[in-house]
Amino acid sequence: MESWMLIAFDSTQQALRTEMLLEFLDIEIDICPTPKEITAGCALSIQFPTDDLNTVKKTIQDEQVEIRGIYFKSENGYDNIEM
16 A cells, blocks of 8 residues: 655645646645644645655745645654655
8 A cells, every 4th residue: 555645734825836736747646634633724735645755845845835744644643754
């Protein structure tokens, strides 16, 4: 089974912008509600395959997207990874 990571946002505008950027790069994404374990200002999050992490991080940095964080689901909930 493929593992997924999650991007949480503080604004819906940034979530929708990121969705457009990642779709343009043909990255498989899934829009989902932000898990209650993650405190964010936006109810939308984007899931993407872990294999695409480097491309996603580079896109977020290059395009100066404002995010709450990138998270990996672990046994203890969601762990924020370093940008």
